[in-house]
Amino acid sequence: MTSTETLTAESTQPVARPGVLDIAPYVGGESKVPGVNRVIRLASNEGALGPSPKAIEAYRALAGEIHRYPDGGSAALRATLAGRFGLEAERIVCSGGSDELITLLVRAYAGPGDEVLYSQHGFLMYPIAAKGVGATPVAAPETELTTDVDAMLAAVTERTKLVFIANPNNPTGTYLPAAEVARLHAGLPAHVVLVIDAAYAEYVAKHDYEPGIELVRRSTNTVMIRTFSKIYGLGGMRVGWAYCPANIADVLNRIRNPFNVNAAGQAAAVASLEDLDFAERSRAHNDKWLPWTSEALSALGLKLTPSVGNFVLAHFPDAPERNADAAWDYMKSRGILTRKMGGYGLPGALRITIGTGEEMKAVVEALSQFLGKS
Numbered sequence: 353m354t355s356t357e358t359l360t361a362e363s364t365q366p367v368a369r370p371g372v373l374d375i376a377p378y379v380g381g382e383s384k385v386p387g388v389n390r391v392i393r394l395a396s397n398e399g400a401l402g403p404s405p406k407a408i409e410a411y412r413a414l415a416g417e418i419h420r421y422p423d424g425g426s427a428a429l430r431a432t433l434a435g436r437f438g439l440e441a442e443r444i445v446c447s448g449g450s451d452e453l454i455t456l457l458v459r460a461y462a463g464p465g466d467e468v469l470y471s472q473h474g475f476l477m478y479p480i481a482a483k484g485v486g487a488t489p490v491a492a493p494e495t496e497l498t499t500d501v502d503a504m505l506a507a508v509t510e511r512t513k514l515v516f517i518a519n520p521n522n523p524t525g526t527y528l529p530a531a532e533v534a535r536l537h538a539g540l541p542a543h544v545v546l547v548i549d550a551a552y553a554e555y556v557a558k559h560d561y562e563p564g565i566e567l568v569r570r571s572t573n574t575v576m577i578r579t580f581s582k583i584y585g586l587g588g589m590r591v592g593w594a595y596c597p598a599n600i601a602d603v604l605n606r607i608r609n610p611f612n613v614n615a616a617g618q619a620a621a622v623a624s625l626e627d628l629d630f631a632e633r634s635r636a637h638n639d640k641w642l643p644w645t646s647e648a649l650s651a652l653g654l655k656l657t658p659s660v661g662n663f664v665l666a667h668f669p670d671a672p673e674r675n676a677d678a679a680w681d682y683m684k685s686r687g688i689l690t691r692k693m694g695g696y697g698l699p700g701a702l703r704i705t706i707g708t709g710e711e712m713k714a715v716v717e718a719l720s721q722f723l724g725k726s
């Protein structure tokens with residue numbers, strides 16, 4: 353069946369709604385290498401230090417209670433988030449990963465004929481979610497692999513219902529200063545939802561950066577979404593959260609599944625937030641190894657896009673024996689998994705997560721040999 357096939361009286365099998373079969377399914381980072389025991393997993397931006405020991409403890413403590421439904425309102429987690437960030441708990445909505453929030457927001461505010469705007473090399477879940485509801489994803493060009501506010505605003509039409517930016521963006525690692533995000537917001541019609549996906553906010557140490565809280569506080573059409581999958585190392589637990597205007601929180605609470613965050617995820621997330629020391633160590637680790645990796649790979653002659661996240665985007669030469677695909681294969685043969693970027697329109701680049709110091713040294717050594725520098 354082709355994506356254009358539609359339901360007719362003769363259809364011999366169920367036909368998904370228009371748009372669904374246009375979706376190229378999201379492909380996660382690989383996690384296994386056949387025949388290699390110790391795989392270095394740098395394909396999914398999972399926090400280098402893993403989860404907080406306190407999160408593991410909280411998870412284990414729930415083992416005897418898994419027959420119980422979780423708190424459908426994630427009250428303890430929302431209260432902990434509210435306390436930590438100085439927010440109103442009733443304007444926080446928790447979710448099964450922030451991916452769920454992306455899907456819910458699109459489902460609530462867009463449908464067939466509507467447009468969902470994102471930036472050229474933005475996170476792939478935005479167009480996937482748009483197609484899932486029959487809406488049209490529209491990509492605005494970027495400038496130097498960075499969201500271009502003027503290009504985004506120029507791409508807004510009367511059919512635009514949502515605008516997504518990842519700040520910092522995955523996979524480029526670039527970010528927009530708070531003033532630029534505010535300018536984007538100011539240029540949007542009041543009925544358009546601006547979603548600021550701040551999955552990597554905890555890693556950013558720039559004075560002109562703001563994850564979106566200030567903008568959400570003073571608007572009725574801006575949502576900030578966050579995740580426990582990156583710096584908190586809870587990707588396997590699936591926990592995300594949104595800080596919303598009251599009107600949008602109300603909408604999300606009507607359409608989300610009633611028990612969308614599992615009990616262990618809620619407990620592990622609360623424990624992670626309370627482990628301030630762990631978050632600080634994770635940040636400090638990235639502050640050290642992000643520049644170390646960037647400098648070492650640059651010294652090998654690779655071009656690096658300046659990143660403020662827990663990953664780098666490395667651009668390889670075009671020559672077939674030295675290109676990104678060949679580098680990916682070479683690293684995989686040494687048990688190192690990184691992420692290919694063809695799906696993001698960047699086939700000449702690989703995205704490499706910042707792992708442990710030992711893992712980053714292994715990456716540099718492998719690429720040094722691959723490039724014939726040692």
Ligand SMILES: *Cc1c(COP(=O)(O)O)cnc(C)c1O
Nearest residue numbers: 449450451475518522551579581
């Ligand atoms: C990893 C990532 C997410 C998804 O996070 P989950 O909470 O694990 O669903 C969302 N947005 C961006 C930009 C990401 O990189």
